[in-house]
Amino acid sequence: MDAIFLQILNGLDKGSAYALIALGLTLIFGTLGVVNFAHGALFMIGAFCAVTLQRFLNLSYSAVDETKTDFLGNPMVVKTPYVEGWFGPELGQAIIAWSVPLAILLAIPVMLFVGFAMERGLIKHFYKRPHADQILVTFGLAIVLQEIIKYYFGANPIQTPAPPALVGSFDFGVLLGFDPNVIIYPIWRLVYFIFALVIICAVFAFLQFTTFGMVVRAGMADRETVGLLGINIDKRFTIMFGVAASVAGLAGVMYGPILAPNYHMGMDFLVLSFVVVVVGGMGSLPGAVAAGFILGILQSFASMNEVKALMPGIDQIVIYLIAIIILLTRPRGLMGRKGVMED
Amino acid sequence: MPGLDRKDTRFFILIVAATLLMPFILQPFPEGSGMAQFNAGYPDLMQRFVIFGIFAMGFNILFGLTGYLSFGHAAFLGVGSYATVWMYKLLGFNVVPGLILAVICSAIFAVVIGYVSLRRSGIYFSILTLAFAEMSYRLAYSVLTPITNGETGLQVYSNDPQVLMGPGSPESTHFFGLEMASSYVMQIGGWAFTFNFGFYFAAAIFIAMFYLTMRIFRSPFGMMLRAVKSNQQRMNYTGLNSRPYTLAAFVISGSYAGLAGGLLAAMDPLAGAERMFWTESGAVVLMTILGGAGTLLGPVLGAGFIKYFENIFSKINDNVLHGWFAWMPDGLEDFMVAIIHPFVGKGWHLTLGLLFMAVVIFLPGGLVEGGQRVARIFRRRDKKAPEGSPEEQAAEQRNPGPAE
Numbered sequence: 191m192d193a194i195f196l197q198i199l200n201g202l203d204k205g206s207a208y209a210l211i212a213l214g215l216t217l218i219f220g221t222l223g224v225v226n227f228a229h230g231a232l233f234m235i236g237a238f239c240a241v242t243l244q245r246f247l248n249l250s251y252s253a254v255d256e257t258k259t260d261f262l263g264n265p266m267v268v269k270t271p272y273v274e275g276w277f278g279p280e281l282g283q284a285i286i287a288w289s290v291p292l293a294i295l296l297a298i299p300v301m302l303f304v305g306f307a308m309e310r311g312l313i314k315h316f317y318k319r320p321h322a323d324q325i326l327v328t329f330g331l332a333i334v335l336q337e338i339i340k341y342y343f344g345a346n347p348i349q350t351p352a353p354p355a356l357v358g359s360f361d362f363g364v365l366l367g368f369d370p371n372v373i374i375y376p377i378w379r380l381v382y383f384i385f386a387l388v389i390i391c392a393v394f395a396f397l398q399f400t401t402f403g404m405v406v407r408a409g410m411a412d413r414e415t416v417g418l419l420g421i422n423i424d425k426r427f428t429i430m431f432g433v434a435a436s437v438a439g440l441a442g443v444m445y446g447p448i449l450a451p452n453y454h455m456g457m458d459f460l461v462l463s464f465v466v467v468v469v470g471g472m473g474s475l476p477g478a479v480a481a482g483f484i485l486g487i488l489q490s491f492a493s494m495n496e497v498k499a500l501m502p503g504i505d506q507i508v509i510y511l512i513a514i515i516i517l518l519t520r521p522r523g524l525m526g527r528k529g530v531m532e533d
Numbered sequence: 534m535p536g537l538d539r540k541d542t543r544f545f546i547l548i549v550a551a552t553l554l555m556p557f558i559l560q561p562f563p564e565g566s567g568m569a570q571f572n573a574g575y576p577d578l579m580q581r582f583v584i585f586g587i588f589a590m591g592f593n594i595l596f597g598l599t600g601y602l603s604f605g606h607a608a609f610l611g612v613g614s615y616a617t618v619w620m621y622k623l624l625g626f627n628v629v630p631g632l633i634l635a636v637i638c639s640a641i642f643a644v645v646i647g648y649v650s651l652r653r654s655g656i657y658f659s660i661l662t663l664a665f666a667e668m669s670y671r672l673a674y675s676v677l678t679p680i681t682n683g684e685t686g687l688q689v690y691s692n693d694p695q696v697l698m699g700p701g702s703p704e705s706t707h708f709f710g711l712e713m714a715s716s717y718v719m720q721i722g723g724w725a726f727t728f729n730f731g732f733y734f735a736a737a738i739f740i741a742m743f744y745l746t747m748r749i750f751r752s753p754f755g756m757m758l759r760a761v762k763s764n765q766q767r768m769n770y771t772g773l774n775s776r777p778y779t780l781a782a783f784v785i786s787g788s789y790a791g792l793a794g795g796l797l798a799a800m801d802p803l804a805g806a807e808r809m810f811w812t813e814s815g816a817v818v819l820m821t822i823l824g825g826a827g828t829l830l831g832p833v834l835g836a837g838f839i840k841y842f843e844n845i846f847s848k849i850n851d852n853v854l855h856g857w858f859a860w861m862p863d864g865l866e867d868f869m870v871a872i873i874h875p876f877v878g879k880g881w882h883l884t885l886g887l888l889f890m891a892v893v894i895f896l897p898g899g900l901v902e903g904g905q906r907v908a909r910i911f912r913r914r915d916k917k918a919p920e921g922s923p924e925e926q927a928a929e930q931r932n933p934g935p936a937e
Binding site: 332334513 | 667668671811880
């Protein structure tokens with residue numbers, strides 16, 4: 191029982207990332223009808239927002255401290271980050287330590303901007319083109335974005351540590367009545383899961399309870415009619431593209447402490463996220479989220495030793511296997527709407 | 534040529550000549566000159582041109598004709614390579630059994646994958662093929678290690694059976710005694726032209742495959758595949774079952790990929806699972822689109838283009854750039870180098886991505902369409918030539934239409 195519970199927990203962090211990326215992909219697909227292969231790159235850009243902020247906060251000035259000497263006997267040069275100079279050493283240290291969560295504040299405007307720029311500059315011209323063209327041009331864009339990041343940040347992964355207060359593990363099992371020391375879970379992963387839940391709830395609440403969201407949902411159901419009612423649906427869809435980009439970006443920001451950001455992390459996640467979207471059903475937001483978590487958890491179950499002994503290699507292929515089975519038995523995926531992408 | 538009309542025969546002869554003369558065509562700059570690094574006439578690269586030409590041509594039979602976008606074609610490339618290396622291990626270094634097995638294995642593989650994947654179309658088909666290819670890739674690295682030798686890659690060891698190896702057989706890949714690696718270098722003035730047997734072997738297969746592709750394109754079968762692309766629903770309504778046709782196209786295109794994989798192993802007796810990775814599948818899509826999907830020449834051009842840039846562009850470093858702009862004033866020279874630097878050398882993928890985007894945006898028909906547009910401009914100029922001139926007659930022949 192506790193082993194099963196532990197695997198569910200282990201699947202949650204990956205599942206959260208899949209769910210967030212798939213949510214963004216589905217938002218874009220559902221609103222604009224565009225298959226966005228650059229979505230993984232948006233995830234990656236989000237992660238590099240955290241890297242950028244971390245570097246920016248660590249910018250330091252050098253000052254000569256006459257009271258101390260280095261090992262040669264000369265006055266020591268002390269490097270102090272500007273932040274410490276401005277806010278005092280204690281607050282400054284804290285700001286630097288919390289750079290990853292703080293990067294959320296940076297990532298939202300950056301990702302909104304990237305999203306708007308992408309939609310207005312490129313995607314707009316591809317509404318009427320076939321899906322294959324959309325896939326190809328966004329695939330090219332993904333390569334370009336990835337190479338730009340590689341040019342500025344190098345090819346090696348860059349560590350973005352979590353705040354010290356959230357590093358390490360804690361005994362999660364005790365809280366739920368299991369024996370002590372059975373279910374030890376890293377704090378940051380739990381934080382990531384909660385963060386993902388908050389974002390997902392926020393997106394759904396936005397779509398469900400605001401007028402703007404209502405119009406967008408109406409547009410997803412029947413774009414033409416909404417347009418005929420005199421509503422500028424294109425503008426709203428552009429904003430939704432920005433929202434979807436921010437969701438992917440935020441997923442990337444917070445994923446940094448789990449997986450050190452590197453320039454090809456987006457592509458690695460993209461392929462799986464597409465599988466997730468298709469399994470969940472093209473165009474279905476709850477489907478994407480559910481499929482994300484389900485596949486993440488199934489993947490962690492498949493990497494249990496007991497399962498691997500039974501079916502060797504299953505941990506490597508379980509997601510793809512499930513995808514194939516689901517696509518062949520439920521053509522629209524788990525919760526796909528009728529008439530979406532059925533050709 | 535049998536089965537080809539006059540225009541096609543002329544085109545085919547042109548292709549054959551261009552392929553066979555590649556060692557000359559790709560070596561336009563003398564050795565030791567500043568431009569020598571743009572020469573592509575070395576065997577390794579030329580082999581890649583024709584092999585990836587075959588790969589892209591096969592992909593084009595599926596994507597270009599039927600419109601089914603497969604994102605898992607690299608799996609067949611990998612299967613072909615593994616099959617060929619296994620034949621080396623079991624029989625000996627003659628490439629013929631290996632290539633035959635490569636085609637058979639990849640065809641069987643394609644029948645299985647195609648039978649399942651072709652039940653769906655559109656993006657679902659893409660995801661299904663991607664899922665199959667990723668599964669093959671991951672299994673090749675994990676459970677199938679006894680067959681694939683995991684991360685080390687499959688290669689021939691001295692204790693392998695190699696039952697057909699006689700005492701005098703060559704110790705490297707060969708075609709009935711003619712070694713793939715053997716080359717003849719011809720020196721003419723400052724130029725050095727390399728004639729490599731491996732390249733000509735691959736080129737011969739390429740030409741045969743090109744002929745086959747041409748026949749497929751011009752056949753009723755090819756017409757049927759085009760019909761699938763333009764309106765499958767209508768085809769079904771007329772009472773035709775399109776599935777056997779698409780499956781046949783899938784299997785043919787999978788066997789092309791398998792053959793290409795086998796040829797890769799014929800040039801270098803190694804096979805690794807990284808050939809099955811989805812980026813490799815993405816690469817063949819890029820080649821086909823860049824060149825022009827659905828055209829005969831396009832995929833081949835695209836394959837050559839990408840492989841050329843991969844090899845040549847990635848070699849340009851800052852020193853070379855400084856050499857180019859040495860004639861400029863110092864400040865301007867550094868500026869130019871700084872501008873171009875991100876696009877070459879290790880960053881050549883950036884150039885590829887931008888180029889690819891530009892092609893998809895502005896030239897959906899790829900390089901071939903670009904060429905046709907340029908040709909059309911020239912044709913318009915032809916029209917202005919005096920009446921009855923040979924140019925005009927030629928233009929009329931090429932572009933028959935109502936007289937103005």
